[in-house]
Amino acid sequence: MKICVIGTGYVGLVTGAGFAELGNEVVCVDIDAEKINHLKQGKLPFYEEGLDELITKNVARKRLSFTTSLAEAASSAKIIFVAVGTPSRADGEADLSFIIQVAESLIPLLHDYKIIAIKSTVPVGTLKLFSEILELGGKKKGAHFDIASTPEFLREGDAVYDFFHPSRTVLGYDKPEVGKVLHELFLPLKSPILHTTSATAQMIKYAANTFLATRISFINEIANICEKVGADVMEVAQGIGYDKRLGEGYLRAGVGFGGPCLVKDLKALIRLAEENGYEARFLKSVLEKNEHQMRQIIYKTKQALQDVLYGKTIALLGLTFKAGTSDVRNSLSLKILKHLKKEGAKIKAYDPKGMEEAKHIIPEVTFTSDAYEAALDSHILLILTAWEEFATLDFEKLKKTMKQPLIIDGVNLLDADSMRKLGFVYQGVGRG
Ligand SMILES: NC(=O)c1ccc[n+]([C@@H]2O[C@H](COP(=O)([O-])OP(=O)(O)OC[C@H]3O[C@@H](n4cnc5c(N)ncnc54)[C@H](O)[C@@H]3O)[C@@H](O)[C@H]2O)c1
Incomplete structure (x- = not known):
């Protein structure tokens, strides 16, 4: 499957490298040009056991690549994972500005049907907001996208292990067809899969x-x-x-x-x-x-x-x-x-x-x-x-x-x- 991962932080990089290892074709995109440059040279932005080897191996197999161009990363992808940060605002509320920015940048890119799966931890209501931004952008003429929630449970320090041995996979969506595609993607991980x-x-x-x-x-x-x-x-x-x-x-x-x-x-x-x-x-x-x-x-x-x-x-x-x-x-x-x-x-x-x-x-x-x-x-x-x-x-x-x-x-x-x-x-x- 062709996959795009937006955000190359702890969650995005591990997700991208992990799905590449499972045989998918993955393009990871980030707005941080320095990070992408380093990744292209094989340098990781942080330490995570086993990630270095996983990335090197899958880049060599040409299953994993990095770019700053969302258009390039998203164009042929069937599934787009969103793994950008959702830090705390001063009042404790989740700061959704990175998520909103992603939605806005996706507006001109949804020519073919795509599933957008949110891996970032976001409060209930965010998917509706995300959809509204895309719809207001005028792109939901016909069903060009569906949106789903695929929360991440990895532990830093054991992130690679956790990708391949998840305690569970949680898939949240509205349409059964979306659940089917996501189920197939996560199936090789052999974890219990909760559809909701x-x-x-x-x-x-x-x-x-x-x-x-x-x-x-x-x-x-x-x-x-x-x-x-x-x-x-x-x-x-x-x-x-x-x-x-x-x-x-x-x-x-x-x-x-x-x-x-x-x-x-x-x-x-x-x-x-x-x-x-x-x-x-x-x-x-x-x-x-x-x-x-x-x-x-x-x-x-x-x-x-x-x-x-x-x-x-x-x-x-x-x-x-x-x-x-x-x-x-x-x-x-x-x-x-x-x-x-x-x-x-x-x-x-x-x-x-x-x-x-x-x-x-x-x-x-x-x-x-x-x-x-x-x-x-x-x-x-x-x-x-x-x-x-x-x-x-x-x-x-x-x-x-x-x-x-x-x-x-x-x-x-x-x-x-x-x-x-x-x-x-x-x-x-x-x-x-
Ligand atoms: N770190 C963890 O252990 C962990 C575990 C489970 C869930 N999560 C959740 O996953 C999400 C990501 O966490 P993280 O620790 O990987 O974050 P991170 O800060 O390490 O990485 C986020 C990346 O997204 C990039 N980014 C921001 N806006 C972008 C845009 N518009 N386009 C492309 N890239 C963009 C940033 O440059 C950064 O590299 C958060 O919601 C977090 O709560 C994190």
């Missing part, structure tokens, strides 16, 4: 993300109680997770949830509810808990440093919003870093993959070439992203070079007992 309306498909995506966020806020609430009563939240989470009704995912207590999706989707759902006359108080409390959790880490750090950050050197390990990615969008680590810096702390930061992206946002920080260099002469070590390489550091060596043996483990990565045996004053989250 576009409104339900979009709600599934928002409900899934807000539920993940809820689990994190829930376990963080439990962690804070554990701290008060001397229990260990890691074991509590393990004990919960064995129960099949509850499952074990997203029960790691820590600094809270950040990244490009959970916060923005939670805010967007709260706003969608509000616009429809419902106050989503439960969801608001999930968001509030998350803010509170991040402040707890700042508070613990200050407390460990006798309430004086000015003149203190902090080694900060982990800048990305989670391990396995170079993505620092809405990273809580960067928010904490900015706060500590504002109060006069000197930050030495290290991350295995996120330094280039972080440098654009916080250029004034000292970036080090490894964790040991960050720890050298530091008053405290903060771990804020659960990169496996931080768990296997030589902490005995590291301790000798620090000014004081203090560790705040904001992601519960290390073994508390081992750290204490080595002579560190160690604080995790909810660990008694």
Whole structure:
């Protein structure tokens, strides 16, 4: 099948490369000329395990190509996937300007019939808006297009794996013929396929993300109680997770949830509810808990440093919003870093993959070439992203070079007992 993917971000690139690997002919388009130039030269705009190889292989097979010309990308495509960003506006509502821009640019290009499948996470009502823009543009003389919702559930860091092993495929559409074509396209992925309306498909995506966020806020609430009563939240989470009704995912207590999706989707759902006359108080409390959790880490750090950050050197390990990615969008680590810096702390930061992206946002920080260099002469070590390489550091060596043996483990990565045996004053989250 001939496919066009609009937007070469995390979702668009993985979708494009994945469908090419399945034997389709895919053209990916982006308005960012620099990104497209880099992609044409084989350079990826971000780190995602396995994506590099997948792209190289399918470009060589001539099944995957990149362009800045939507006309070129869309002309012969039967299906157009829209995978542009839908960031948060200041009021929390989803900013649909990229989506609207795509709809407007498609107006002159729908000569032959196409299915437009929205992969971006968008609130209910967006597909109607998209159709109206195309219709107002005068192009729906005869059925030149149909529109569908195909929400994306990939996890950054495991995105390629998730493309080929999706937990489910959700297809939202009005006309059965559209469902049939999409079903055929997704069938080789061998996942359960849920056929539904576009409104339900979009709600599934928002409900899934807000539920993940809820689990994190829930376990963080439990962690804070554990701290008060001397229990260990890691074991509590393990004990919960064995129960099949509850499952074990997203029960790691820590600094809270950040990244490009959970916060923005939670805010967007709260706003969608509000616009429809419902106050989503439960969801608001999930968001509030998350803010509170991040402040707890700042508070613990200050407390460990006798309430004086000015003149203190902090080694900060982990800048990305989670391990396995170079993505620092809405990273809580960067928010904490900015706060500590504002109060006069000197930050030495290290991350295995996120330094280039972080440098654009916080250029004034000292970036080090490894964790040991960050720890050298530091008053405290903060771990804020659960990169496996931080768990296997030589902490005995590291301790000798620090000014004081203090560790705040904001992601519960290390073994508390081992750290204490080595002579560190160690604080995790909810660990008694
Ligand atoms: N990143 C994730 O883990 C993830 C997971 C599931 C769903 N989503 C959703 O998927 C959507 C895309 O997310 P992302 O992280 O891939 O975004 P991204 O910001 O990484 O990529 C979006 C891309 O779209 C391009 N773009 C914007 N307007 C365009 C236009 N008019 N024509 C062509 N290209 C255009 C941008 O230049 C950018 O390269 C969002 O709605 C997001 O919520 C993201």
